Amino acid sequence: MAMAESGWTKEKTVEFIAIQKDMDTKEKLGQYFDEWAPNYDQAVTSMGYIGPSLTANLLQKYVKSKDARIFDVASGTGLVGEVLAGSGYTNIDAVDGSAASIEVARKKNIYTNLYVQWLGGDNKLNINNDSYDAIICVGAFAFNQLESDVLPEFIRVVKPGGYILINMRTRWLRLVSQFSDGKLEGDMAKLENEGKWKLVERHVKEEKDSEQNVVTFIHQIC
Numbered sequence: 001m002a003m004a005e006s007g008w009t010k011e012k013t014v015e016f017i018a019i020q021k022d023m024d025t026k027e028k029l030g031q032y033f034d035e036w037a038p039n040y041d042q043a044v045t046s047m048g049y050i051g052p053s054l055t056a057n058l059l060q061k062y063v064k065s066k067d068a069r070i071f072d073v074a075s076g077t078g079l080v081g082e083v084l085a086g087s088g089y090t091n092i093d094a095v096d097g098s099a100a101s102i103e104v105a106r107k108k109n110i111y112t113n114l115y116v117q118w119l120g121g122d123n124k125l126n127i128n129n130d131s132y133d134a135i136i137c138v139g140a141f142a143f144n145q146l147e148s149d150v151l152p153e154f155i156r157v158v159k160p161g162g163y164i165l166i167n168m169r170t171r172w173l174r175l176v177s178q179f180s181d182g183k184l185e186g187d188m189a190k191l192e193n194e195g196k197w198k199l200v201e202r203h204v205k206e207e208k209d210s211e212q213n214v215v216t217f218i219h220q221i222c
């Protein structure tokens, strides 16, 4: 159904993006993304959202085998998986806390396993150590969503030599209190100092309006 037919307008998308920082519990965040799920793809695509294609293209530079086991963390409705599947990757799993988003993703028939789960705090993944060749996580390090406490779990489930790609808006590094003053990058560096992973690329996509810049952190597991 087109956005206009569903009653979802561009103004509603702008309003939704603006209120995201008020979704300060997992319940509110879940309702927010569940409500958005049926219209999310069209809404963000029409706003020029490039995170999924940008990050999936970066992944191709590091993960050459199309059979590689890839985990799309905070997959939402599966925009990242769609790009990866379109590039020939055949073995992709997804996890997201929004059940309605996962149902949209499931219908695309691009993921092998899909999990509904909120990550962070004491919530551990029910996944064996060293299961994946790569994690790709796009657009979920933001207000009230993922924080650095998930990084040890990311590292645990990726094989030594595998990659973790985290894509986010650079402005969140400044505006989200858990990330600001170098805290997020400091937590990443601490894990590197502990010998858990190594930063292989910090890729910044610069836009005309620098507030729209996005950064992708690419780490390799030790």
Ligand SMILES: C[S@@+](CC[C@H](N)C(=O)[O-])C[C@H]1O[C@@H](n2cnc3c(N)ncnc32)[C@H](O)[C@@H]1O
Binding pocket: 029, 033, 051, 052, 073, 074, 075, 076, 077, 078, 079, 080, 095, 096, 097, 098, 101, 117, 118, 119, 120, 137, 138, 139, 140, 144, 145, 146
């Ligand atoms: C902006 S969307 C991005 C979705 C997809 N990666 C994309 O780029 O289109 C953020 C997604 O992260 C999920 N999310 C946020 N925080 C999460 C958490 N703590 N655990 C699991 N999923 C989370 C939300 O439910 C939402 O689907």
